[in-house]
Amino acid sequence: MARKSATGRIGIADVAVKAGVSHATVSRVMNGNFTVDPDIAARVRAAAVELKYQPNPVGRSLALGKTDTIGIVVPDLANPTFQAILRGLSRAAAEDGYRVLIADSFEVSSEEAILAGEARRRCDGLVLCAPRMSDAELEEIAPSLHPLVLINRTTAAAGIPSLVVDYGQGVQDLAEYLVGLGHTRLAFLAGPAGSASNGLRLEGLEAFKARHPQVEVTMLDGGSDFDTGHGAVDSVLASGATGILAFNDLVAMGLMSGLHERGVDVPGDISVTGFDDIPFARYTTPTLTTAAVPIAELGGQAWRELRALIRKEDHDAPGSRYQPRLEIRASSGPAKAPRTAAHG
Amino acid sequence: MARKSATGRIGIADVAVKAGVSHATVSRVMNGNFTVDPDIAARVRAAAVELKYQPNPVGRSLALGKTDTIGIVVPDLANPTFQAILRGLSRAAAEDGYRVLIADSFEVSSEEAILAGEARRRCDGLVLCAPRMSDAELEEIAPSLHPLVLINRTTAAAGIPSLVVDYGQGVQDLAEYLVGLGHTRLAFLAGPAGSASNGLRLEGLEAFKARHPQVEVTMLDGGSDFDTGHGAVDSVLASGATGILAFNDLVAMGLMSGLHERGVDVPGDISVTGFDDIPFARYTTPTLTTAAVPIAELGGQAWRELRALIRKEDHDAPGSRYQPRLEIRASSGPAKAPRTAAHG
């Protein structure tokens, strides 16, 4: 039989024997090298087809020093935002013949560096998605991960493009919008402590508070999922705020669900806003006002940045900043006139 | 400097030189082979640390004939079901030191075979998720993909474990439940034509109809996403059915959203059920009655089956069948007494 190689699979050697030529010639034919005599090339191709030969990518990778694979490290594959980035990245990379290897750190920040290093060694480049590690650690490992693209995080290390969403601006837009509706008492349901995007939101809110000293902004502890929002109902009600800025859409949905159970009307009693504009946001009841992040686009752009690095192209504008767009829906409305003020 | 190798990265040779030993010894130390003199081992380790040496996985893969990577092919990475399977698979595989490479066919069934083959060659095994290709094609390529695990699809090819969800039983449970509530006119919003799981649902409904000849079951065209459900409002209302079995939760949510816009009360006027029990199902308004599929478990089980194959373990029960569990929530309720019958 044709199976000679140690691995039991058809190798280039089998094709060479069958076609009566050398390995080198088979390699040339398989790579479309036109310096091969057409007759011989045809013979090689026939042999390859007959044996169902497919080049072993591992052998190629070793010889070529590239794997045609990129890696992505995410803190939590269950998060719709990271799923969308992954999807956009995968699609864009696939169009250029690259595959993607995923690594989920399950929000264990101490694992990130190891995962990233391992993934990087098997790939031609890496996308690090909202890493939870410290600035110092990120700056230290970043050079060893090159080509590397960062999402929602920046670093002082040189030559690392960053794609960041301007969460600070987004949360300010939401807050301004609520104030425009007459709300004077706001509350922010914060995200995970380690999250850089949460930090950006906090900075944005500071700027907002400086501009609107008369508006009360209560900070509440939170997280990034449904249950966080659902569990925050008590503290939200206790805050007395009528405009709630949830860390993201999931939290907002959990909160709306909890408020609904308590008989609190949204937006009649309380206005709720999310962040991200995940697909479900337009299907909640009421539909969710949020700041839309062009997330799939982000994945595609991450690939283009990474590709430029892999190809060693000089490219002028490494990284970019994305502005969220206010998406006004039904979960927000005019502030209720205070009970004590309204009379009759 | 230490960088000698052609790729510009630190290789085993650099460590060998630095420690004054042979490559082989370095390899032994790095692989925890205890036949190495402790002093020498320490010297090697010190050299490795100093040079920040990390073994090149591609070289290892070629030598060992394994990549410690598995592949998964999905029809659509945007689908929550496949996302959940991916997540479960990734988590389970990671616990055994395996990584996962993803391939999205974007519902282009003609691409599946190529994607699967490519992914397989770079990996030690493959999970094919709900492939859309024909039975004949699947049976033909399956052997070349071994070790292979199938999800929501079976094949006559030998030695291929299949994990299938019993959609037929699930849809029957939902239908029986609705009938128990007094509904006598049901409608089924079908899924994508190529989907095997849709076929199973249809078979289940045939069995149901045989048992309940007095119940009217209207078949409506559909799809698998929000918009499908949202767009089906007219045909649903036209059918006169009071109990709607949506293909999945997404479709059900889209439908509920559309019914809400039309002022139709769910479950007062019409009961709606989904399928899958995606995380959002418990947060819709009203919360969604559905058939829960233990989807994350499925990903984990897929890995265990694949692992057994990779390790060439004989294992008695390849594949398994998952029974959906009825999850009764607020989107379903008693059938309204017909207007004409109620009086006063």
Next chain:
DNA sequence: TTGAAAGCGCTAACAG
């Protein structure tokens, strides 16, 4: 135009 041979980075059998 083609083949022989070297090499990608690593593991492992085989001597010593």
Next chain:
DNA sequence: CTGTTAGCGCTTTCAA
């Protein structure tokens, strides 16, 4: 216990 040597499957000089 350690070094030498031979691959793993492929690409790519270098001669012929």
